[in-house]
Amino acid sequence: MRTESADTIRTVLLDDEGLARESFSSVLxxxxxxxxxxxxDSPWDALALAERSAAHIILTDVIVGHEKALEVVGGATGLGAKIVVITHQESEHHLSRALKLGARGYLLKWTTRQELTAAIRAVASGNAYICPPMASLLLDRFKILPPLSGPHETAFPELSEREVQVLKDIALGMSNHEIAQDLSLTIATVKSHVSNVLAKLGLRDRLQAGILAHRKGLTRN
Structure with missing residues (x-):
């Protein structure tokens, strides 16, 4: 039997595809x-539901019916709700637009049950989640841009040499456990370095750190 607690993630689902809505509802x-x-299947009803229930997450497609769903439900972010997009749209245009409108998660509709729930938990806890195919698309965009600065050792003057190494591993998609193995550190030390990197660079999460590292050419060698 399922139990609820103060940590329960209250979620609203918005989708105009009946089968998808039924499937995701069953999982959640x-x-x-x-x-x-x-x-x-109504963005306005989803917004009302989120406001009444103080929802933590709104799970939505990019476009629902003839409505641009993100523009509507984005109003709930001012009340603390976070947006996770789940869609068929695989283009960089839709991903960029979703992020600009405040989405903190982006999934494709053929996601697994495990990834769907992992994304919801990650976003609810204050992190971001972009599924690997879309994250690769986003990062590939930065590969064609020249680095913002010169040598790697001067690209992040506010970071120590070890913190730069940790940042590079973050940009390569490594978990804390993998970084610990790569740099022969303890998990606790890695967590401390990650926190310091985010704080010193004024970043919210690992996703922003990875994008910045790619943008500055840290992963080129």
């Missing part, structure tokens, strides 16, 4: 620690 309804407040 069975997930421990996630409460499905309701599902709808």
């Amino acid at each position: 309804s069975q997930e421990e620690g996630v409460e499905l407040i309701g599902s709808t």
Whole structure:
């Protein structure tokens, strides 16, 4: 039997595809620690649901019916709700637009149950989640741009040499465990370095750190 607590992630589902809405509703309804407040095919109803329930997450497609869903439900972000997009749209245009409108997660509709719930938990905890195919698309965009600065040792003058190494590994998609193995550090030390990197660079999360590292050419060699 599912139990609810103060940590339960209240979620609203917005999608105009009946089968997709039914499938995602089934997954969320069975997930421990996630409460499905309701599902709808109306962006305005989703916004009202999110406002009434103080939802943590709105799971939505980019376009629902004839409505630009993100523009509508984005109004709930001022109340603390975070947007996770789940869509068929694989273009950089749709990804960039979603991020500009405040989305903190981006998934494709053929995602797995595990990835869907992992993304919801990550975003609810204050992080970001972009599925690997779309993250690669986003990072590939920066590969064609010249570095913003010269040698790697001067690209991040505010970081120590070890912190630069950690940042590079973050940009390569490594987990804390993998970074610890790569640099022969403890997990606790890696976590400390990651926190310092984010704080010194004024970044919210690892995604922003990875993008900045790619932009400055840190992963070129």
